[in-house]
Amino acid sequence: MKWVPTWCVGSLLAVLMPTIVPACHHGQTHAHSSEGSSETQIHGHSHGHNGDGGVPREAITLNGVKTQLFVDFPRLIAGQESPFSAHLTLLDSHLAVTEGRVVVELAGGGQPPERFSVTGPSSPGIFRPVVKPQHSVLRTVTVTLQSETVSETHHMGEFPVFAGFKEALGVPKTQEDESSIVFSLENQWMVPFRVAPVAVSVIRSTTAVFGEIIRPTDAEAWVVAPRAGRVTEMVMVAPGSPVVSGAPLFTLGGTHLEGADKTAFDLALKQADIRVKAARREVDRLRPLVSQGVVPTKRMVDAQTAVEEAVADQGAARKRLDQLERSQRVDGVVDGFVVAAPMGGTVMETKLVPGAWVSAGDPLLRIVDPARLFLEVKVPEKEVPRIQNVFGVLVRLNKEHAWTEIPREALVFVGTDVDPDTRTVPVRFRFDGIDPSRVVGMVVEARLLLDAGRNVLAVPLDAVTDDAGVDVVYVQTGGESFERRAVRLGVQQGDMVEVVSGLTEGEWIVVKGAYSVRLASLSTDSTGHGHAH
The missing domain is CATH 2.40.50.100 (RNA polymerase II/Efflux pump adaptor protein, barrel-sandwich hybrid domain)
Structure with missing residues (x-):
């Protein structure tokens, strides 16, 4: 993103006249030359609005890959100091750059490059190199940040170096939009704040449901x-x-025999063996006597019964002894x-x-198995016709968690019966993975994905504020200026929402801290000018 002044070509013809105005020296400077270029290092030097002789100032905002540059400076005049006020912000965190070296380079116009640098910010995020150009020509200006953590060059474009004050004052200044909301970078750095470009995203139709984390049987x-x-x-x-x-x-x-005396069990088994043998001998003795009619048959029946009882006692005694032996230790191991x-x-x-x-x-x-979980969502019966083609589900454990997409491939089944109590149909997905925040029985927020998606302009939900019933987004028109923009929203997917109208791809908007900008728009003081340029 780049905001630059619009120059009048006719005016530039008068600008580049070789009129030389005596230089005014401020503070201590050191000149360094290398291969036809010069670099001036400024020490302990600070400038505000005063001392510019009424020369119009230019304000440029550039968004790079890692940093945002908002630079404010008086128009360049040959032989005169032009104190730059370069505000540098880290884009990923929107925090002020607190260390490093800033180099302003003037190049082109058929003259050797000139470089002016300052080491360290005068206050967090604000670097103040003083530029003193020597050649009244059209120059290409770049601002480079060099630090241990981030280095980036911002190309500001072409700016004329005026021959004198009269020429600098003679070119009309681009009119500022007085309806802009001003919110200074110093204030932005003090609150949770972030800007990002409007981009095309894949947004899918969804239906809001509630889900429960369950465990497979x-x-x-x-x-x-x-x-x-x-x-x-x-x-x-x-x-x-x-x-x-x-x-x-x-x-x-x-077993229940634990602690019993093995000797007693051995004796009981031996006694049972003796009774079995004695009973069998009695049967053998009575058999010929019964056949000869010497003793009644009943005596033989009683003897046979005695054998059966003795055999039963023998078997029980042997079983008790076997159980006892299995329950005892053998070589120090429980058998x-x-x-x-x-x-x-x-x-x-x-x-x-x-x-x-x-x-x-x-x-x-x-x-x-803690790694195996299901997410079961309950779809209201009125939404059942929409879930015949389920493309996945978005789930958020709580407001502090980001939305997680469970793909279509994880779909286990779609229920066919409506629960008579809840009037819902279950849809179940695999939700595998070990995560301490996933607790069985937890009820979570979910959105079923109902189509493959469309490429649309989309912004984070946090970028949208409700202003008297109107959905509003704040567009950054400069480093410290914003425009209230009413938008029409479409399909919501997780933390993103489709923008049907009101924004253009590539515009930078406030995606965190929009409410702070709204408060600034309601303020009657100059919230955006809490510092001296």
Whole structure:
């Protein structure tokens, strides 16, 4: 962006006359020459409006890649000092440049280049090099900032070096727009403020909805006790602990026989063996006697029943002994049931207590995969016809967060039934990724994208203010001057909104701090002239 004065060609013919006016020297200067050019370094020198002899001043605003230059200076006169007031602003932060060296170069017109420089600002953001041209010709003027963090050259264009005061006063000055809103750079640097060019953006039709962050059912699992037992050999499974699928979590290494006397169990089994043998011998003894009719058949039936009971007691004794042996330590390791993680993830909840007795089916541990999330938005039934082609969704966790786009490829499903209670249809997207600000159950603001988008002029929503019911944007017409511009808005997408009319591509507007400019427009004092040029 560049604002320059309009010069009258007829007047310039009289300007470039070789009239020499004696120079007026201010302060201390040092001249340096190199390859036909000269550079003057100014030390401890400051100028205000006074001392210019009534010479009209020029004000130029240039936006570079990294910095904005707003420079104010008296018209150039051969042999006379013209103190420049160069305001330099960092475009990304809109803060004042606080260090570096500024060089003003006059070149062209068939004469050697002349350079005038100053090191460091006289106050934050304001550099005051004093230019004293020697040749009454048409010169190309550049202003260069050189610093450790940023270097940039601003090309101001062509300016005449007048032969004398009479010639400088003879050229009409471009009339300023008195309706402009003045808001000084010193004030801009003190508040949150930023300007940016109006540009073409892709804006898509959207519909506002509310969404909820949920967790897929297969991204969560409860670990339950596969059998009764005592919790032993538990690894570190506190909430927040990461686990790997298949990694051991704990062991169920105890039974209801824990602490029993193994000798007694051995004795019980041996006694059961003896009773089985004795019962079988009795059956063998009675069998021929029954066949001979010596003893009644009932005696044989009772003996066989005794064998069956003895065998049952024997089996129970053996089982009790086996359970006891499995629950005891072998080579320092519990011979029990090892429970492993069914999935990888993070432990979210645990009910495990070392040494505690659990029953089969008890829920003991909850594991989730924190990286796997869904965003489910609820679309009002009146908007359902518009969501047949969903192109994605914009989501914002809260006002402090920027809008995030979830692409169409992350669409999981579009519901087909209207919820009878909420009268909405669910649309679900994958919302994967580990982000502490994404909390399951959180309700968020969302906008469904309903088309592929159009190339339109768009500005940030923060650039638009409501002025008595009219949407207004403030256009920067100079470094410290702004124009109130009514605009007609179109489709909104996230933090951007389409501008149907009122702005032109490339115009620079206030995108942060627009309300401060509005306040300046209501002020009766000279808000824009809080400093001396």
